[in-house]
Amino acid sequence: MSNKSILIVEDEKKIADIVKSYLERDGFKVAIANTGQDALQQIKNNFDLIILDLMLPDIDGEAICTAIREFSDVPIIMLTAKSSEDDRIKGLGIGADDYVIKPFSPRELVARVKAHLRRIKKYKKNVLSFNNGLLLIDTPSMGVKKGGKVISLTSTEFKILLHLAERPQIVLTRLQIVNAVQGYDFEGYDRVIDAHIKNIRHKIEDNPHKPVFIKTVYGTGYKFIGVPD
Known part of the structure; x- marks a missing residue:
């Protein structure tokens, strides 16, 4: 999966840097967007998967997810401190593929990224x-x-x-x-x-x-x- 590109949308620099480090260790190409506006600009670069924080300083993650779904079916993993079941259902309802609660294990997040990309790749050709x-x-x-x-x-x-x-x-x-x-x-x-x-x-x-x-x-x-x- 070394040719796969990931966009991390996260305003907390420490978290973004840690996730980026773990992903790059496994061969992924990684970009970071610290704001919603930056994310909407970078999304045009056709990433293979997006890790999206919901609590951003300018645009909430739900709005970004909705905007992405208007033109792309790229896998989206929501990364957030919102932990209630209703929050998860809302996120999935607007088009997210997965939901990871903070605090989280970077290794588990990378495993989920790989799982989503692996399943997309393996579909039978018919x-x-x-x-x-x-x-x-x-x-x-x-x-x-x-x-x-x-x-x-x-x-x-x-x-x-x-x-x-x-x-x-x-x-x-x-x-x-x-x-x-x-x-x-x-x-x-x-x-x-x-x-x-x-x-x-x-x-x-x-x-x-x-x-x-x-x-x-x-x-x-x-x-x-x-x-x-």
Whole structure:
């Protein structure tokens, strides 16, 4: 992963320098933005992953995350002192892929960075088609089309959709889904997965309340009900 570039958006110099040092030790190219404005300028350089602090001096991290999602599905790991479950759900709901609470282990953060980049790389090279071509999932490009229209998903949303779509009609628990796409347990993983599924449904379903692709199996989890072509 030595050719991968990471942007750290963090106003605390000590934290930014420590994270940068650990990432560079593993061969990553690292840039630092100390303010939201600086981050929005640097993001144009097409980074492979962004580590985003939510408590910035000029623009809050949620606003930056929302702005990024308007034009990019780059993986975003939120780095913050906000530790409540509602804060995590809010962050994931606006498009973050992961959430790391301060204080944190730099080694664990680097491991999460590697995990996200590794999973993006490993997707099989094929296109999955459902409901007579209504939904297309292109794994090499991590692209999704619904009725010929490009659908913008975050990398985590794509991984969840792909994991379900590769197992049509199979009921998967929330824990199975989060372990498959993240590689470790989230605290409050049930609400985390529910938040991601809600986002996915709003993007791929004509009526999220009457889904034709992802069905809720109450008390258990979810299953993909699209018909493979």
